[in-house]
Each structure stands twice: as C-alpha cells, then as structure tokens.
Amino acid sequence: MALGKRIAMIGSGNVAWHLAPALENAGHIIVEVFSRSKKNASALVDRLYQAEIKEDLDFSDSTAELFIIAVTDDCISEVAQELALPENAIVVHTSGAQSLGELGYTATEAIGVFYPLQTFSKSKKVKFEEIPICIEAEDKDTERVLLTIAKSISNNVQLVSTVDRKALHVAAVFACNFTNHCLTLSEQILNSKKLDFDILKPLIIETINKGLELGPSNAQTGPAKRHDFQTLDHHMEFLSENEELAELYRLFSQNIVDNYPID
Amino acid sequence: MALGKRIAMIGSGNVAWHLAPALENAGHIIVEVFSRSKKNASALVDRLYQAEIKEDLDFSDSTAELFIIAVTDDCISEVAQELALPENAIVVHTSGAQSLGELGYTATEAIGVFYPLQTFSKSKKVKFEEIPICIEAEDKDTERVLLTIAKSISNNVQLVSTVDRKALHVAAVFACNFTNHCLTLSEQILNSKKLDFDILKPLIIETINKGLELGPSNAQTGPAKRHDFQTLDHHMEFLSENEELAELYRLFSQNIVDNYPID
Numbered sequence: 001m002a003l004g005k006r007i008a009m010i011g012s013g014n015v016a017w018h019l020a021p022a023l024e025n026a027g028h029i030i031v032e033v034f035s036r037s038k039k040n041a042s043a044l045v046d047r048l049y050q051a052e053i054k055e056d057l058d059f060s061d062s063t064a065e066l067f068i069i070a071v072t073d074d075c076i077s078e079v080a081q082e083l084a085l086p087e088n089a090i091v092v093h094t095s096g097a098q099s100l101g102e103l104g105y106t107a108t109e110a111i112g113v114f115y116p117l118q119t120f121s122k123s124k125k126v127k128f129e130e131i132p133i134c135i136e137a138e139d140k141d142t143e144r145v146l147l148t149i150a151k152s153i154s155n156n157v158q159l160v161s162t163v164d165r166k167a168l169h170v171a172a173v174f175a176c177n178f179t180n181h182c183l184t185l186s187e188q189i190l191n192s193k194k195l196d197f198d199i200l201k202p203l204i205i206e207t208i209n210k211g212l213e214l215g216p217s218n219a220q221t222g223p224a225k226r227h228d229f230q231t232l233d234h235h236m237e238f239l240s241e242n243e244e245l246a247e248l249y250r251l252f253s254q255n256i257v258d259n260y261p262i263d
Numbered sequence: 264m265a266l267g268k269r270i271a272m273i274g275s276g277n278v279a280w281h282l283a284p285a286l287e288n289a290g291h292i293i294v295e296v297f298s299r300s301k302k303n304a305s306a307l308v309d310r311l312y313q314a315e316i317k318e319d320l321d322f323s324d325s326t327a328e329l330f331i332i333a334v335t336d337d338c339i340s341e342v343a344q345e346l347a348l349p350e351n352a353i354v355v356h357t358s359g360a361q362s363l364g365e366l367g368y369t370a371t372e373a374i375g376v377f378y379p380l381q382t383f384s385k386s387k388k389v390k391f392e393e394i395p396i397c398i399e400a401e402d403k404d405t406e407r408v409l410l411t412i413a414k415s416i417s418n419n420v421q422l423v424s425t426v427d428r429k430a431l432h433v434a435a436v437f438a439c440n441f442t443n444h445c446l447t448l449s450e451q452i453l454n455s456k457k458l459d460f461d462i463l464k465p466l467i468i469e470t471i472n473k474g475l476e477l478g479p480s481n482a483q484t485g486p487a488k489r490h491d492f493q494t495l496d497h498h499m500e501f502l503s504e505n506e507e508l509a510e511l512y513r514l515f516s517q518n519i520v521d522n523y524p525i526d
Contacts, residue, residue: 014484072489072491073486073491073493073494074491074493074494097486097494097497097498098494117462117463117465117466118465118466118469119466119469119470119473119482119484119485120484121473121477121481121482121484123477123481124473124476124477124482126469130465131465132462132465132466156462156465158462163456164456164458166497166501167452167453167455167456167458167501168453168458168462168463169498170452170498170501170502170512171449171450171452171453171458171463172449172463172466173485173486173487173498173512174445174446174448174449174452174512175445175446175449175463175466175467175470176466176467176470176484176485177483177484177485177486177487177488177519178445178515179442179445179446179467179470179471180470180473180474180479180482180483180484181479181483181515181518181519181522182437182438182441182442182445183437183438183442183474183479184479184480184483184522185434185437185518186434186435186437186438187434187478187479187480189430189433189434189437190430190431190434192430193426193427193430195427195430195431195434197478199380199395199419199421199431200380200431200434200435200438201475202380202381202393202394202395202419203380203381203382203395203435203438203439204438204439204442204471204474204475205471205475206381206382206389207382207438207439207442207443208442208467208468208471210382210384210387210443211443211446211467212464212467212468213387214384214386214387215450215460216443216444216446216447216450217447217450218384218386219382219384219387219443220440220443220444220447221277221382221383221384221439221440221443222382222436222439222440223336223360223436223440224436224440225440226335228335228336228337230336230337231336231337231360231361234360234429235360235432235433235436238429238430238433239433244514244517244518244521245518247514248514248515248518249433249436249437251507251510251511251514252441252444252511254507255444255448255507255508255511256440256444258507259444259447
C-alpha cells in the first residue's frame, strides 16, 4: 500500500476514539491530538502509538498532512476558522449533518468530509472495515487522497454529496438513535412494573433480522398495522400516567395506521 | 415425554401459522383448524400432518383436548362465546393485550393464556425453542397442562399475570413494532432521495448489538442525546414537507433530550 499519512486528530469524542486507532492499524500515523478536554485527549493518546497532545490550534509547524475535525457539529466551523495550518494541509470534518461549506473559512482550499456512518460509544468496539465511509471533497486531488485513506480502513467507501449526506443522516437518526430509544422506552416500561428487559431480547433480535431480510415495510406487525384500535386504546390508557410517552405512542401508531391502509 | 395433546387451532393468521407446526414437531396432534378465511385455513392445514378443516365453531364432537384461539384481539371474546366444546376441554387465547377474563363466557372453566412473545410473519421462519411463552391460567390444573405443553416447544416459559402481560405487550410494541417502523421511515427517507437502504445495514446491526450489550440507555447516541439543537433544527427543516414525520421527529427528539439531561 501507499505510505501512511501523517494525521492530526482534533477532538477526542466517540468518533475520534474509534477512528484514530483504526487509521493507525491501517498504517497511518496519528502525530497529534487536540481536544478541549485534556483528560479525554490524554485517554485517546494512550490508545495510540506515538501521538502527542497538542495544547492549542496553531498547527503551523505540524508535520501532519491531514487534519480531522471530529468535534460536536456546532463547533466545527469555529474550530476550522481558528486552525493555523502548515502548507498543503487537507482538512476534513466527520459530521453527517454538516455541509462541506462549514469548512469554507479554513486556511486551506483542500477541504472535505470523511463521515463514518456508524454509532460510536467508547465502551463498544467496532469493526471499521464494515463501516460505510461517505467522502466528499472540494477538488479532485483531495477527493483522491480521502478515498485512498478511507479505503485503507473500510471496504465500503462511497462518494456522497452534502445534500445526500443530510438525507442519510436524518435516516440514520431514525434507524439508529430512535430505534435505540424505542428499546430504552420498552426497558423503562418493564422496569416500572419490575419486569426484566431480558424477556424482550429474542423479540428484538428477530425484529431486526426480519426487517433486514424481508425489508422493514414487509416485516411490520402489531396492533397499529392490524388497525386494532381497541388494543391501541388499552395501550394509551396504560401509558396515560406519562403524557409524553402516551403522545409518542399515539403519533407512532397513527403513522403506522396511515402507512398500512386496510382495503 | 408425556403423550402429545390433541389440539384444535382456531385462527390461521401469523401466530397459528408458526405455532401449529411447532406443536406438531413437539409430538402434539393438530386435529382441526377453523378460520373465517377458508383459503388461509387450507394453507395452514397443508403445513400439518393430519389436521382437517372445521367449517364452524361447534366442536362438541371434537376429539381435541386443547382449543387455541389465535384470532385478532377484538374477536377473541366473540369466538370464545360461540365455541361449543366437548367435555374437559381447555381453551386458551394467544394475545399479549387481552386479559384472561376475555374467555370468561367460554363453555368451560379451564381457561388460560398461551402468549408467545415474538413477531410472526408467514414468510419468515422462527425458532420456537427461543421464544418466551407467557402462561396464565384460571386454575392450577390448567396451569400445569399449559406449562407442560409450552415447555415442549420452548426453553423459555414463564408464568405472567394479565397485568404484567399488558405491560409486556406495550413494551413489546415499542421494542418491535415501533423499532421496525423506524427502519421503514428511514428507508422511505432514503428512497425519497433515491438512496439505497443497504448503506444503513451495518449501522442497524451495530445499534441492536450495542443496545443489547451495553443496555439501551447506555448505548444512546445522536444529536438529541448531545442536545445539538442546531442539527435537530436542520433535520426538522429537512422533514418539513411531511408534517406527521416532522412531528414524530420533534417529539422523539424532545423525549431523548428529556431523558438525557446535560449537567
């Protein structure tokens, strides 16, 4: 493979936590880590071979060629503007929601997006080679470099525009964040009656297997799909102590009813 | 093992479709199948060894010992009242949402609930031995018989009262029906932009694996969890063409924000 890139990681959250070691494993070198949180920066550096903690955003003397901004969405633009860079630096962010234009005021024209489409938590290992990485770049040279780096850690690399990435990100919120929150709510409902969440595990596993095998719209079951309004009413009554939860139940069921008209 | 029971299946929907063959495989005999839909009854009988189609609910001459009512929730009570039964018959329904009392006007006092906690679609095979079966009965003799039959097809049999089963069923709607609908909505969002649902599959699999491994409330990620209101606003704007979907997004995100206060 091509020689590894020298990379600076800006941020030490969930994405940086998993992305930086994956890049190292593919032969790249993380030379520096910057983070507002010294503690998190230090913990991330401990996972890496030779990275050093950088105390500020003046990277003008850095030997890094690629700067990865993996910070909260609403800080990207600010961080990018503050960055002092060496010559020929490439700067990317890792956000699904933010446009390439967020990097418009960066001190380089070689900007791009390097968005790994996955849910990251520090306490859970992930296999990077299976994670789709969505690449976008301002120019063809940058695009080529980013594609090469992405392909060195993943078998699923795609060019995705800002507009499409935004749709993808909204879809990912439904498929991941809302799906997981449904599990949390079901656990809360069981715990409120001192019942064990474990009893739902076979159901949850089968739900996802079936949804992926048949396609989710073919796999839908349940009282709302059957337009079983009596059961929906009973459930609403059961949830009536928690107004927000009851409203969520109502709206969700209504949406399912509307999606599956009965002739 | 004890001799197999002789069983009549009333209903030919998704539950009956999978439960009847599972009972046969465990050594029981499905002697008759009744269904409002002749076509479905005939298709189910074709999956079984020696079952015959029953044309009405007069089972007074039947050789069956157990009658399983696996029909839509709001028909259970009506079907149970119409049933003419032989002596010593046991009657159960398979619903998570309906009380044992739904069978109160049945022509036997040996009534119970036999609720397999799973999502069933005819086109997807399931492993019955992993499916939790929730048993409830009016008397101890019936309970004993139902437990024995349930244990002949599943390794996960539990006694669950009507009250607890109702909580379980509401939780199952969140964990299964709403979860699957989240996937359907994400597919619709992608399709509206001509993007392929396949790109989300690694994310979906990881979401569930992580939720079950860490517990869902520890596994939550995303803009609402981070209180990233800028991204939430962008997403609401993206969804603004579909009012119901936007409202669902808003309510869901609000509920996540409320569940994860930031100090």
